[in-house]
Amino acid sequence: MAKIIIDPVTRIEGHLKIEAVVEGKEVKEAKSSGTLFRGIELILRDRDPRDAQRITQRICGVCPTSHSMAAALSLDSAFEVDDKIPDNGRIIRNLILGAAHVADHILHFYHLAALDYVDVARIAEYEGDIPALSSIRNFIKRGKLEPFVPRYEGDYRLSHKVNEQATAHYVQAFDMRRKGQEMLSIFGGKMPHNVGIIPGGVTSIPTVDKITSFLWRLKEIQNFVDNVYIPDVLAIAQAYPDYFGVGSGCRNLLSYGAYELDGKEPDLIKRKRLFKSGTTSASLNFTKLKPQRVAEEVKHSWYADSISQRHPSQGDVILDEKKDGAYSWIKSPRYEGKVHEAGPLARLMVTYASGKPEVRSLVDSSLAELKLGTDNMFSVLGRHLARALETKLIADCMANWLLELKPNEPAYTSYELPQEAMGMGLTEAARGALGHWINIKEGKIANYQVITPTSWNASPRDDREQLGPIEQAITGTKIKDEANPFEIVRIVRSFDPCLACAVHLISPKGNDLGAYRIY
């Protein structure tokens, strides 16, 4: 028996440790735990409710935009303007969120995930004259190879030509994700931590120059998505086809839905949105979401058992650092008591299951090209494919939404600050379902709870001993080479974990180690 401990797992957001017990080349047991706790929910208490919209963005600098959206939605409902956001405000919010998702997915595929598949070291042999590759060749010749080594060695399978292309695209993608953030800043003011989205709408009125400037940045990104990003995902898929069968996980998918197509319906579940709220599973039956059935469990988390199985509107943060059997300070969110995966795969397939024609044709045509079925979507490469396809879907929708803006017309509506109110904001971060719940008393924040997608995906065992989605996805995986456990990091990164989002704390007792350790 060997215990593989990966600490830190890099090329993700934040601080994550993965432990896997391997016997006979197969993972028998897996544990996912975070290593940083900040207590943002405690910091929010007693503050001006509007400040939650700025402070919660600082939960995560990679996906702050989704937090700004979730907070704005929760405050819209608390301030009773959730049916009064002007169309310009609604559309600009969608454009800000969309720009974030597109930039984030490009970052994830190329800069966080690709180095598990692409062999940058082989560019040492490069003889051509593409500037990016010549630069990398010169870099390698100078001999200081960090931060590209050390790395896992062995399973790099791309042909010489595809590997060169993918490496050049790794460099080009830096420029593309940066342009995505520039595009976001046109209406968002700056990135990270945009200032454009606020309760009541947005802070600036659309003008023709902003619309045009956004449009032409978007065109460049659409071109990259269609002609570089999606083809690269398919090229990786051809070289690593077995990864359509690795890391399937819990096969229950949950989406809160996102991108408001209707500004007048206050109920987020009834509101018309691009991505549907709901759940589905391997059978691809669609079930409507009932937000009151979300609860957080803490049996294996370092929180007092007294707060377990609470709905987030009643949630709390009471630490219990010496609790037996606990190994993570991520809570375990569950829906109807069951384990659910959140993320691009979830929102794409929930929307697919709901029958939306453009999503069905997008997914079906890609799977037909790969000669695969929908069951293969529940996998490492399925998650990457879903991410790439929804990048295209969102980018193409943005091009249409942009032209629905009415220059120089209102984008904001005023409100009275309530003394007592509750609010709920459900949306989708790049990484999946994101919920904010606020309770206002005496004009201040009495309680604020956030459930992030990585809390769903990287959660530990729950009150019923059910493993979290990443733990399930790793368990049972065959490991070819324990010294270079590509399989584990490929699975973990396919979820695009964001640990700063998943509030948690380390075990003060240290770690109980197995017979021997392999890194």
Next chain:
Amino acid sequence: MKGSDTKEYPAVWLQAAGCTGCSVSVLNATNPAIENLLIDEVLPGKHINLRFHPTIMAGSGAPVIEVMEATSRHEKGGYILIVEGAIPTAKNGIHGVVGERNGKPVTMLSRVEELAKDALVIIALGTCAAFGGIPAAHPNPTQCAGMTDILQTRGINIPIVNIPGCPPHPTWFVGTVASILLSGLPKPGDLDEYGRPKAFYGQLIHENCPRRAYYDEAKFAKKFTDGGCLYELGCKGPVTYSDCPLRLWNNGVNWCIGNGSPCIGCTEPGFPDEVSPFYEKTTAVLPEIPKGDSG
């Protein structure tokens, strides 16, 4: 290009109690862009050898921790330590760890103590690393501290430059690093009383704000999307030092006040508690604006 001609500057980038927003902001750098910073000679004959960066580096686990530890062992006095995020100090720092040693988690607090004492210079990147920032906000659940506090309380006497901002502008970081590579460590007078380079933080937002004329004529926006000065909507520009109005953000596309949003004072040591509520008029005494010789 001959390897031996290039001077390598080893750098270790430690992420502590933060949100990775400072890293993402540096990914937005232009001229030089992040790919130039990683791969190319950022200045002729000078290359930043970024040995450890959790979001960028290829490797994971113990091998990358070994690279980090080997840098402080073998490059004493020769490496740049970049810290992003505040340092949790409650209960000996157990609220945050980076990797393990002999099977035990190593706290961020221990990591910065070890890395700081042998660094050439420390760059505290972002308001969390500089002053504590968001995780140190009331009630500061994990007793987070900024790097200057950590160094002072532990008697570590290594030069430190604070690059606050939530996030900091990428040029403030790149410019500071380039300055160290070109002209060495900051000299007395280069930094303000809070350890910020005067080159970037020498003037109030208010001094260079394009909406300043509205302030002087008391034309104040009453609600968002109004024209006019944002002072009554809570703008902290009059008490915040940074060159945002001149530099602009995201390759010059926009900035907070340009987007109709009040400054929230994110480069200041008191961020966020002393500059909030963000949307209420500041109650601070406004600093006097120097005349003539400030630019």
